[in-house]
Every structure is written in structure tokens, then in C-alpha cells.
Amino acid sequence: xxxxxxxxxxxxxxxxxxxxxxxxxxxxxxxxxxxxxxxxxxxxxxxxxxxxxxxxxxxxxxxxxxxxxxxxxxxxxxxxxxxxxxxxxxxxxxxxxxxxxxxxxxxxxxxxxxxxxxxxxxxxxxxxxxxxxxxxxxxxxxxxxxxxxxxxxxxxxxxxxxxxxxxxxxxxxxxxxxxxxxxxxxxxxxxxxxxxxxxxxxxxxxxxxxxxxxxxxxxxxxxxxxxxxxxxxxxxxxxxxxxxxxxxxxxxxxxxxxxxxxxxxxxxxxxxxxxxxxxxxxxxxxxxxxxxxxxxxxxxxxxxxxxxxxxxxxxxxxxxxxxxxxxxxxxxxxxxxxxxxxxxxxxxxxxxxxxxxxxxxxxxxxxxxx
Amino acid sequence: xxxxxxxxxxxxxxxxxxxxxxxxxxxxxxxxxxxxxxxxxxxxxxxxxxxxxxxxxxxxxxxxxxxxxxxxxxxxxxxxxxxxxxxxxxxxxxxxxxxxxxxxxxxxxxxxxxxxxxxxxxxxxxxxxxxxxxxxxxxxxxxxxxxxxxxxxxxxxxxxxxxxxxxxxxxxxxxxxxxxxxxxxxxxxxxxxxxxxxxxxxxxxxxxxxxxxxxxxxxxxxxxxxxxxxxxxxxxxxxxxxxxxxxxxxxxxxxxxxxxxxxxxxxxxxxxxxxxxxxxxxxxxxxxxxxxxxxxxxxxxxxxxxxxxxxxxxxxxxxxxxxxxxxxxxxxxxxxxxxxxxxxxxxxxxxxxxxxxxxxxxxxxxxxxxxxxxxxxxxxxxxxxxxxxxxxxxxxxxxxxxxxxxxxxxxxxxxxxxxxxxxxxxxxxxxxxxxxxxxxxxxxxxxxxxxxxxxxxxxxxxxxxxxxxxxxxxxxxxxxxxxxxxxxxxxxxxxxxxxxxxxxxxxxxxxxxxxxxxxxxxxxxxxxxxxxxxxxxxxxxxxxxxxxxxxxxxxxxx
Numbered sequence: 001x002x003x004x005x006x007x008x009x010x011x012x013x014x015x016x017x018x019x020x021x022x023x024x025x026x027x028x029x030x031x032x033x034x035x036x037x038x039x040x041x042x043x044x045x046x047x048x049x050x051x052x053x054x055x056x057x058x059x060x061x062x063x064x065x066x067x068x069x070x071x072x073x074x075x076x077x078x079x080x081x082x083x084x085x086x087x088x089x090x091x092x093x094x095x096x097x098x099x100x101x102x103x104x105x106x107x108x109x110x111x112x113x114x115x116x117x118x119x120x121x122x123x124x125x126x127x128x129x130x131x132x133x134x135x136x137x138x139x140x141x142x143x144x145x146x147x148x149x150x151x152x153x154x155x156x157x158x159x160x161x162x163x164x165x166x167x168x169x170x171x172x173x174x175x176x177x178x179x180x181x182x183x184x185x186x187x188x189x190x191x192x193x194x195x196x197x198x199x200x201x202x203x204x205x206x207x208x209x210x211x212x213x214x215x216x217x218x219x220x221x222x223x224x225x226x227x228x229x230x231x232x233x234x235x236x237x238x239x240x241x242x243x244x245x246x247x248x249x250x251x252x253x254x255x256x257x258x259x260x261x262x263x264x265x266x267x268x269x270x271x272x273x274x275x276x277x278x279x280x281x282x283x284x285x286x287x288x289x290x291x292x293x294x295x296x297x298x299x300x301x302x303x304x305x306x307x308x309x310x311x312x313x314x315x316x317x318x319x320x321x322x323x324x325x326x327x328x329x330x331x332x333x334x335x336x337x338x339x340x341x342x343x344x345x346x347x348x349x350x351x352x353x354x355x356x357x358x359x360x361x362x363x364x365x366x367x368x369x370x
Numbered sequence: 371x372x373x374x375x376x377x378x379x380x381x382x383x384x385x386x387x388x389x390x391x392x393x394x395x396x397x398x399x400x401x402x403x404x405x406x407x408x409x410x411x412x413x414x415x416x417x418x419x420x421x422x423x424x425x426x427x428x429x430x431x432x433x434x435x436x437x438x439x440x441x442x443x444x445x446x447x448x449x450x451x452x453x454x455x456x457x458x459x460x461x462x463x464x465x466x467x468x469x470x471x472x473x474x475x476x477x478x479x480x481x482x483x484x485x486x487x488x489x490x491x492x493x494x495x496x497x498x499x500x501x502x503x504x505x506x507x508x509x510x511x512x513x514x515x516x517x518x519x520x521x522x523x524x525x526x527x528x529x530x531x532x533x534x535x536x537x538x539x540x541x542x543x544x545x546x547x548x549x550x551x552x553x554x555x556x557x558x559x560x561x562x563x564x565x566x567x568x569x570x571x572x573x574x575x576x577x578x579x580x581x582x583x584x585x586x587x588x589x590x591x592x593x594x595x596x597x598x599x600x601x602x603x604x605x606x607x608x609x610x611x612x613x614x615x616x617x618x619x620x621x622x623x624x625x626x627x628x629x630x631x632x633x634x635x636x637x638x639x640x641x642x643x644x645x646x647x648x649x650x651x652x653x654x655x656x657x658x659x660x661x662x663x664x665x666x667x668x669x670x671x672x673x674x675x676x677x678x679x680x681x682x683x684x685x686x687x688x689x690x691x692x693x694x695x696x697x698x699x700x701x702x703x704x705x706x707x708x709x710x711x712x713x714x715x716x717x718x719x720x721x722x723x724x725x726x727x728x729x730x731x732x733x734x735x736x737x738x739x740x741x742x743x744x745x746x747x748x749x750x751x752x753x754x755x756x757x758x759x760x761x762x763x764x765x766x767x768x769x770x771x772x773x774x775x776x777x778x779x780x781x782x783x784x785x786x787x788x789x790x791x792x793x794x795x796x797x798x799x800x801x802x803x804x805x806x807x808x809x810x811x812x813x814x815x816x817x818x819x820x821x822x823x824x825x826x827x828x829x830x831x832x833x834x835x836x837x838x839x840x841x842x843x844x845x846x847x848x849x850x851x852x853x854x855x856x857x858x859x860x861x862x863x864x865x866x867x868x869x870x871x872x873x874x875x876x877x878x879x880x881x882x883x884x885x886x887x888x889x890x891x892x893x894x895x896x897x898x899x900x901x902x903x904x905x906x907x908x909x910x911x912x913x914x915x916x917x918x919x920x921x922x923x924x925x926x927x928x
Binding site for chain 1: 481484487488699703871887891892
């Protein structure tokens, strides 16, 4: 109740305009993100415009998103919240929300409606996977392959299942060193229907089946843990095909001109967005809510796609996606959400993974070590 | 002082200092003062180390046994569940479900139930979502009851009426509200000071115990957490559920306090409420898993405030209701990882000795101009970022890398059969040996510098061969350097995690990689602390063994 009040107050202030509300808002904000090209897209698309509109506000970046959950817990235990806004993946948003580390957000109160008046809750739709989560972008884990290493007379690979086909596409593979996505692909490519994947995976036989499928390529696979690895492995010619985040592949292909092709089929969608740490003082919270209202509106999310090939999380932003800011190429065909790329997509079941991750991770690590 | 020496010469009685106290005591006092002064000099450093190093480590390691969260979040459930016998394979009694309902309701209001779910999910997959979704369904029953109650008397929907009813008349049962405040404070970890502005009357507390409990929880929360006025807020749904339960048993016919008539009317018309036992509610309306004795067995097993569960997990065992059991082979990784960590750290230490010894010898014996240049070469990688050095090894060792290219060019290796030298144990050992080499060379060098070259010359002039002179004269004198270097390298190696993570692939990772995973990804800090504690114990044990075998006095860092 207190929470909603502060939220209401925060968004009301935001609506009143920054001039009137300035004295009630902190002028410093610490934003946590992933660094690199992604953070740059946030800087260009909404932080710089926000700072231009609100002179006097300073933003400090902390590139700690990969350890965000642990650090938020440490801050909460120490009773000293130094972060104001944290960029996390959906799974981490669920975890921080469950742990009481992130604050619940009333989307319809705190966020801007779409230009046509659609409420934020409807505009974001299925992307709102946790009560604490304000989504920004949809990215996908998909496959890239070396175009010059495709055997002659063979069609290039089109999707995730080709990674298991060592006969047609010999060569090393790279997969993420964790069960999420790999287990689903293994079952899907072993003939399990899309709707049944998680039901099957919940049984011991299903887990065995997934491991059996992965066993067929285990000795040909390099397991990566940092997202910069697979594009590098592809660029070095170390692997023929590997899973990677689509934005990383995009920059390897378009910005660095590497001979890499995309195999989109059964790409795994994931969402990235903001959470607000629980327990911020009122003036800082007011500033964050003001920024959040601005930074997640339809135009801002569409602007972000100028700098990186991740799809905006709002339905209303999609038609506004234009061209790359530096290269001038159309961004739409590079978006994971583009109809040509999204024929078969897999939506990560966060809640299922929240329950089964520890269990499957132990099994997966034991399997890897065998 | 000269005076005391004189009296000592006389040899009569204890020696006395100038002021007449015995010399021994006077000396002791002076020494103690000196020691105290020395201690005060290092006190800032000592305090600093204690506060910033020892205390956080101790605090972190303590988490490996902590388990208060279960009994803090579900205090009454844990208490009532203690009598339940899991071997009967039957779900617990209605009392336990009642306790669960009221405990869970407060936990859900405080948003602590999800945390509990996360904790219990470590022990049984699925409990996280079971508890999270249960937290959402608890309101339903109370809402249904409220609708029926309002049909009997609209006053039941008014916060003010409730406040008057519960406050009652006569003596107040302050102890109830104090107990509830303590329970809520324990759960949320806040102090919750201040006045709730509410206390149930003793009569009401005796007549309607469950309602009183639920209303007190609501009052504590409304006043102290949300900062609202209790009388102005509508009570929680759990209060209506409490009332329905109480009215099934209590005799309100003689109650004369405020709201007595409404109570009697509600009791008379109680059948209009969609009454159902809470066990049935949990089973049918919330989630059928609450009927599963295994769920209850896990809660019971993990209800003590301290647990060995994390330590057992860390050695591939698990705590079950029937005692300690081994983990299925499919999930056993930690013993294997500990063994691998020890084995690889030893291999790295040995390779560092083999590679570092000749370099240190050269450093100590070359003329200083050349030795200085060599020293810079040793230190140069030391000043380079760890990540850069590790990544450089990737470029060197990978299949399309420098070494493989050279081998293919020389014709030693076929182009389609390049060596796999990275993403395995070999890669980790090579990269870590390189990174840790300076820690071996520097102590060796400083010890070797202290060995006079004349000893070797003397040995040779007495007829020893080069080998005998080295092995019998030089080498034994350099052993303290080897000892110091080995301890440094081994202890650093055993806790390394960046390098194995980058070049180790699946077979070359260490236990520290799992610790990092549990700290930053799975948030299972208890297990991470247990793994860390075991690792620390192993290092201390090895250190002790080393002291017994080689002697720690033989270690020289310079």
C-alpha cells in the first residue's frame, strides 16, 4: 500500500513535468547494465536524451549486470542500496523479485501508455514475466555458422536442429555451458513436440533423452560461458556452428564483416529489462520512476533498435524500428522478432526454470564432467 | 639499575629494583608495557584486518549451517509439524494445515514466502513455484467467507466494526500483540518499533483465538510496516477464515462485548458460509502437491534452525527424513571436483618448480646486468592483466592457433587432425603454470641469492662431480625456496577461477568455479559457503601436513 502510494507519487510527479518536481528528486542515478554495445544502445537511445531534457542529472554506469543478483543481495544485507536501476535478464528478474530484492512495479501507473492509448500492461503483454520487471528488449539465443565451411553441394544450416547433424555439417560446435536452451533444443530435435518439451523434461526419462541427444555431439562441442566467445570462435574458424546471442552475431556479421550466416529456426527468445532495487529513499525512487517512465516509452524502445539488433519489448514500438544509426541498413530483417526469422521460435519458460534450474544444473554439470 | 646490580652481588633475598619492587616483577612490567605499546602500534592494522577480512569470511562461512528461514517464516507450522511422522506416508493433520494457512498468509503479505520457496527448492525441485503460487491463492477462501458474512450482516465488511469487536472491553491481552510483533519482526528481519494502537481484549483472545492471531498480524503489519491506522483498514482475508474456524467451536452466546450480537448472528447462520477444512482447501483450491507427504517431509527435515544439509550437499550426500543418503550418481559432482582441484593444483605446482628452478638459478648466478634484464622478463607478465594473459593463451593453444599452425607448417601434425590443447585440463595447467610462475621464481631467487657460490667451488675442489656438487650441496640449501614457492603457488592455484573458467572447458574447471556459480547465479550461498569452508579446511590441513613433514621454519620468502 505504501509501495503503490510511492509509485503513484512517483508517476504523478513524472507527469507534472520535471521542472516542478525537480526539488523532490535526487540528481544522481546509478544505472547497472552489461557494458559494451548493449549499454551503448541504452546510453544513446534513452540516457542521453533524458539528460538533455533534465540538465543537472548525472548518471553513473556500473557494468555489473552479470553479477547483479548476488550484488543486490549483498547490498540489501548490508542495508546500503547504491544502485538505482538494474538491467537484468528475465530469469534474474524473477529471482530478485522472489528474494524481495527488487520492488514490484505497477506498470499501468508507472509507465507510459502506447501512442494509441493502449495500456502499458497490454502493450508489453506476455513480456511481463515478473511483477518487478519492466522489459526493454527481446533478444534470442540462436545459431551462427561459417558460410565458408558449409560443405559443397549442401544447403546451409537453417536452425538449431542442424547442430545435431554431424553427417551433413561436420565440424566443431559451440554451445552455452548451462542446461537452459540446450536441453530444450535436444528434445525438440529428437522429435518431442514443442508443447510437450517441458513436460518431458520434468521426467527422469526426458532428461536422459536430452542427454542422449547431446551425447551425439558432446565430443565435437566447445562449451562457452562468456557471450563474447562464440562470435570469436566463429571468426577464428575454430567452430563450424555455435549458439550465441543474436546481437553479438549481428555485430560480427554486419559491423565486422565476418563470413558468418544466421540459422534462426528454433531460436530461443529471452527478455531483458529493468528492475528497481527494493528500499530506495524517496527522492532517488522519484528520480528513477521519472527516468523509467521516459526510457520505456514506445519511441525510446524503438530508438534503441537503431544501435543494436534486439527487438523492442513493446508491441507498439515494432512498427517504428528504422535503420542502423551508423550503417544506415534496415534493422528489421536482423531482429529476432522479424516474421522471416521467427517462423519457429522457442519461448523460454522462466517459471519452469526457476523451479528446476538447480536440479538440472547439477545433472548437467555431472554429465559434462563425465 | 646499577644499584640493583650491586644488591644482586650481595646475594641476600630477591633482587630489588630502584623503587624497591622485586627486579623480576619490575622487568616483567616494563616488558608488558613495551608489548602493549607494540600492540597499540599495530592495533589499527589488526582491527582493519579483523573487520574487513576475518569477520566477513567468518560471516560468510557461518551461512553454511544457517537455516533460520524455515522456522522464521512458518513458525507455527514447524511447531505443529514436529509431531508428524513422515513414515506413515499420510499428509499431516488439519492443525498443521491451519498453522500453514495463517503463517503463509503473513509471509505472503510480507513477501517472504518466495524466499522460503527458493530455500526449499534447493532440496526439492518444484517447491519454489508451489509456494509462490500458493501465496497468490490464499485470499480466495477469505473472500468467499466475507461475501457470506456480509450477507448476514454488512458490518463484517467494515474495518471500524472489526477494530471495535477485536478491541472488546475490559482487560487487554497485550501479550498476544507483543508475540505477533516479535514473530513478524523475526520473519522480516526489521525491528518494528513503535505502537500498533491496537490490543485485543483478553476475553476476545480466549473466545476467538485464531481470529485474534490473524487480526493481530494484520494490525502489526498495518501499523508498523505500512504506517496506516488499524481501525481505518479492512482486515486481511485470513481474519475471516479465522472467524469461521473459531465460530465452529466457540460458544459466543454469553459474550456481552461490542459486536456480540453480530457474532451470534454469524454463528447461527454459519452454514451459509462455504466452509471447508483447510486441508481440503490446500489440496483442492491451492495445489494438490500440498497433499504430498514428501513435501511435508522436506519441510520437516529442514525446519531446525541449523542444518548440516549444505555440508552434506557439498560432499555429494543429502539429508533426507530417514537420515543421510548418497546422491544419485547423475548429480554427484563435488567430490570429483575437489579431487580434480587438488590434483591439478599439485600438477601446476610441480610444473612451476620444474620450470622456475632453472630460471631462478640463472637469475641468481648471472652477472647483474644480464640478471636484471632477465628479472624484467620474469616480472613483465606479472604486470600484465590476468585476463589478457589468459586470452593470449587461447590464441596460442586453440586449434586454429599459433602453435597448431606452426606444427602443421612443420608437417608434424596433419591439417585435419590438429591437436586439442585448450578447453581441457591441459589448457588450464599450461595457462595457470604460466600465470603462477613468478610466485615460484621470486622466492627461489631470493633464497638462491643467499647461497654463497664458494660452497659449490669448495665441493668441486674436494672432488665432487658437477651433479654431486649440485645435488648434495646446492640443492638442499635451496629447498626453503622451493617450499615457500610451492605453498604460494599451490594455495593460489587451489582457489583460482577466472583462468579455468576461460580455458578449462568442461574437464579443466575447479571447485571454485562452482562456488562462483552458487554465489552469483543460483544464489545458494549456503552451499557456496559449505564448499568454501571445505576448501579452506583442506588447505589448512595440507599446510599442517607440510609443517609436520618439511617444517614451516624451513620456508624462506627472502
